[in-house]
Each structure stands twice: as C-alpha cells, then as structure tokens.
Amino acid sequence: MPSFTCTPSFHALFAQSHRAKKHTLLHADEDAKDLPYLYNVVKEVLRLHPVVPLLVPRISSTETTVEGYFLPSGTIAFVNVWAIARDPKIWDRPEDFSPERFETSTRDMKGQDYELLPFGSGRRMCLGIRLGMLMVTVTLANLIRFFDWEPELGKGVESMEHPLKCTPHIRKEFVNAFLT
Numbered sequence: 001m002p003s004f005t006c007t008p009s010f011h012a013l014f015a016q017s018h019r020a021k022k023h024t025l026l027h028a029d030e031d032a033k034d035l036p037y038l039y040n041v042v043k044e045v046l047r048l049h050p051v052v053p054l055l056v057p058r059i060s061s062t063e064t065t066v067e068g069y070f071l072p073s074g075t076i077a078f079v080n081v082w083a084i085a086r087d088p089k090i091w092d093r094p095e096d097f098s099p100e101r102f103e104t105s106t107r108d109m110k111g112q113d114y115e116l117l118p119f120g121s122g123r124r125m126c127l128g129i130r131l132g133m134l135m136v137t138v139t140l141a142n143l144i145r146f147f148d149w150e151p152e153l154g155k156g157v158e159s160m161e162h163p164l165k166c167t168p169h170i171r172k173e174f175v176n177a178f179l180t
C-alpha cells in the first residue's frame, strides 16, 4: 500500500519527538520548542494561506496620504495580507512552499514585519498568536507522528479542483498504546 513519504526534515522531527516520550501525545507547553522545523512549516502555510486574507478593516481617524493616495478621514481600508505574502518583490519564489526560507530570515509574525501579517498588526492584532501557533504546530506534529497518510492516487496534481485527499492509518508501533 503506498503511503505518504516524509521529507528528511520530518524524520529529523520524529527523531526529536521520540526523545522524551515514546507513546504519548506531544504537548504544546513541553514539546513545541523542540519542533523548529514544523513551526516554520506552519508559518509557511500561514504565509501562503492566511486565515484572514483581507485584514479586519481599519478606519482612518484623520485624513492622510498613503503611497500618493489621499484618504479622507473616515476611510475604510483593507490590508491585502494574501497579496503581500505572495509579492515577488518581497519574497523569493513566493509561490514555492519552502519552510526553509524562515531558517535564514528574521521575519516574524508579531505585527512588526509588514511582509507577513497572518495575525494582523497594531492594537487590534490577534491576542492568541502564541497559543494559536503552539496548538497548530503540536496538533500537526501529533497527526504526523501517530499516522501514516495514504494519498488518493490517480487524481493528478493537487489543485482547487482536485484537493489532496489522504487516508490516515495508525502507525503499527502506536496501536497498542491506544488500545491499552
């Protein structure tokens, strides 16, 4: 039966994960800090597919000029986070899925680097950024760790028309851990 092949980086991740606990779930508070590559995977997913692609609208409190455009007081403005994160003037090969890009970049998601704003920016930015990143990273780690993922074959390249569908199979070494 064909199954999902992990990249070398994912295998390195599991080597780290098996370190402390053999058959238990990974926990956000203890284990997330040991998963830097997977953290960058989530960051890259949020760059390409931000949950809020057009940031919550802002209203200008005074008249101002942005990039030569005059905005009267009370103008409603949307920030296109999706387009910024795919701008080739800002990102090298922006359409590529490459978590490695963050290994050499200091760009973070705390609202100071305007090239990457999946959690927004300013005084209304997301309050749950830390919890959100921890939960998504560790949940993903557990899904990869406990299951082999079998892709549905014969559907061609993944696209909006043919989204990637996978069937999870619990990995043999974990079956007993779940039954006992």
Ligand code: HEM
Pocket: 051, 052, 055, 056, 117, 118, 119, 120, 121, 122, 123, 124, 125, 126, 127, 128, 129, 131, 132, 133, 136
């Ligand atoms: C990956 C997970 C999450 C993503 C991508 C996300 C994204 C966002 C975005 C884009 C905004 C709007 C920010 C802006 O307009 O500048 C927002 C607002 C907010 N988020 Fe999240 N969020 C996530 C998880 C969470 C969690 C776990 C919590 C709470 C525990 C949370 C609580 C909030 C709150 C309270 C606001 C409104 C803040 C305000 O208007 O002052 N978020 N989030």
